[in-house]
Amino acid sequence: MKLELRGITKVFGPLVANDHIDLVVEPGEIHALLGENGAGKSTLMNVLYGLYDPDDGQILLDDRPVTFKGPGDAVAAGIGMVHQHFMLVPVFTVAESVALGYEPTGPAGALKLDEARRRVAEISERFGFDVDPDALIEDLPVGVQQRVEIIKALSRDAQTLILDEPTAVLTPQETDELIGIMRELKEAGTSIVFITHKLREVRAIADRITVIRRGKVVGEASPTSTETELASLMVGRSVSLTVDKEPAQPGEPAFSVENLSVVSPTGTVLVDDVSFEVRSGEILCIAGVQGNGQTELAEAILGLEEADSGRMLLDGEDLLRLSVRERLRAGLGFVPEDRSTDGVISSFTIAENLVLDIYDTEPFARGITMSPAKVAANATHRAEEFDVRYTDVQDPISTLSGGNAQKVVLAREMSRPLRLLVASQPTRGLDVGSIEFVHKRVVRERDQGTPCIIVSTELDEVLGLADRIAVMYRGRIVGIVDVAAEEGGVDRDMLGLMMAGVPMDEARAQAAEHHSVLGQADLEEETP
């Protein structure tokens, strides 16, 4: 099925989210839609999927104009969508999930689950999905859940499949498998629209690439373009994808975690006997797929999660005995993973957010009386230092873009003399420019001798920043890779295998033998 979007325009108030976008997806083509966060990719796909009414423009299927009143119409027309956050009911089986909404029924409305089951088995076999129709969704790994979503779309005869940031939740190995599946589907004639902001993936699998910036198509690119070319097109200026930094000058071990365990109230072990140390002047990155205990580890360091056992020494002082406030005052800088819930208070002003954890210290408060003038002066000063783009420091912080809000958090946390910096996902959801800035500040903090712990699920970020990399899997540290000691740089495939729980030595051996699709793409770029 040939899909064509002609002049799609979608306006939200003053913002033109999609500005006359043209897009043609040929049958059996993997078409990548590349753009930064907020560029309008998702809006476009929601228009295509019938969730939004376009203000202008046409959707054509096989050259016939169609209008979708809702996702139902889109599905009926052969368009399937796999959302980034899966729409699955955890306690349902795979067959039930696939049947949901299109339940095959017999006389008197009785469910015919057998048919759904057969359908799942059939599709699963045809594309080598290896999915058990009777497995419960909640028991399945994320990668397999995603396959269930794909099966669901295919079971409704989707001829065009929209995959919205499909790799965000996957391990590198799972990503590899997904790429395999996408190729199978393509062979079978399904067209795929692949939404992403990850350049490597695009280069590895796309047949054609459309780049969107600020709601407009800014160009088409071929998969043979280099990452730098793609990034420049996406951002609209030349960007540096690597983090500029000198080799680390690590000093004495400054912060150590010994046999730390965190157990959830329900008894699940979230952090399992973790030990590591960070030296002053080095960046330790905690890598791993989301949900393997990194969040809890970071929160345990701050004191939001109670440690079940173990010790945590900052310059010899046991942090576990201190409250959150005492730890912050002891020189811990903490950038929380989820900016909106933990990092800022959206109804507070920029100025107030900049003193959120120092509001009761001199000069902002004397006794219990606060000085708004001092708070405002501090805000102007910090905002300038951290290049926050704002109109008025007394505006609510919700008026700032994500990148600027994150700069506010950094400015706040780095404005005190630090003895340890812990930053979780410091660049999540940020535009390329802000990412560069954040990385620069982290490196500068390191160069001032502060031990830094960066938790990140983005391998690119980990590889760019880290002096050492600790990989976490199911609450444990699988291994710690010393970047400087790796000849020829750290092997992505090795890290990927470690993120799936393979011990370091084994991972190294396996990675040497077999390169993943993405790893292969890297090699090709290096040797053009």
Place this chain on the structure above:
Amino acid sequence: MSDKHDPSLSEGSDAGEEQANVAAPPAETGTGTDGADAAPAGTHGPTHREQDRPSVLHQILSGSALMSVLAIVLALFIGGLLIAFADQETRDASGYFFSRPTDTLAAGWSAMWDAYVAMFRGSVFDWQAASFAAMIKPLTESLVFAVPLILAGLGIAVGFRAGLFNIGAQGQIIVGAIVAAWLGFAFDLPPVIHLLVAILGGAIGGAVYGGIPGLLKARFGANEVIVTIMLNYIAVYLISYMLKQPAFNPGRTGQRSPAVAPEATYPLLVPDWLVPGNTFRLHWGFVVAILATLFVWWLLERSTIGFELRAAGANPAAARTAGMSVGRVILVTMLIAGALSGLAATAQVLGTERSLTAGVAASYGFDAITVALLGRSRPWGTFFAGLLFGALKAGGFLMQSLTATPIDIVLVVQSIIVLLIAAPPLVRAVFRLPSPGSRSRRQSRSTTKEVTA
């Protein structure tokens, strides 16, 4: 700043994506709105955790002053319709509505007009009275009713700002009243000191009673709504029990304590030389209400306690991450809220009534919730909302006696105000105001922006 940013660009791109989220029906499932552009799993866009309830509050409290005014106007209009419908003449005229509809309309209009004119004369200025003092007496009566409403309303407002639904002002007023009255009639202290002791006692009584749910929530996570409602019942029975005790009811004559000693009462506010021959009941409790409003403003806007309180109310997770002790904030907030309700009680027992009766709290504790809502939990907003409600109460009496309109219409108007304030979209629809705009944008922004950027 050399490079202030261009709001039309980066701001706009956020706004659009947000509205997108609002527009998409299954927004919270992340139906491919910006959640989709976010990074890894588990971040499921808004991870609300404890934010759900404050956000409901936030929605009510972040409405503009305009919304409050429109709610009042609309409520008065609906109240007027009810007055017209209840009017006998109007109903008689409606019998021949189709032959002479103007009769019905005229009768309805005059019923409504008469009722509201009477209400105005009973609450602000009575131009038909004999002397100047008598003319402005209604205004002072309104203020008398407003004092406990303002004070208790401030208590509720402080709770709202900290994200707490303190329904227990009624109980806190009762307990404060018991303590203040007892200190007032059972002791013999010098003037001024006696009054201050009694006021302080009332505030402490209210604070302790407000502190109970605060402590239970802070330590054990008990829901403050349920606890305060239950404590209200306990307070009601506590006061009738107290009034049966010899100490409170020496003569065993009905449900009234001995009179509070003159030294322990609020002096009258308007001296005779200022307005000769006045019979105003307005007392210094009104000054206390003004001072309390100033204090609450300072507390919320200029003190570290208020900073913590607002932070915990707006986003407890972020407050905790910033090292604040949310439990402590809850306790302190409830103590302050209770103390303000206790002050409301002193206005009654040391000022207006000068003795303790079972009905001392009337419905002030509950009306105060409306007052705080109408005032959007801002100190001065609450102050003026209290004045309005005091006027409604005072005006209702004259309205009832001069026209056939029952005083319950005041209750109806109050209730409609609550209803409208709790449903801003309804008011917007009625007045055809531009839809969601700022409100929904602000709300969804806080949750979605982060993943967009």
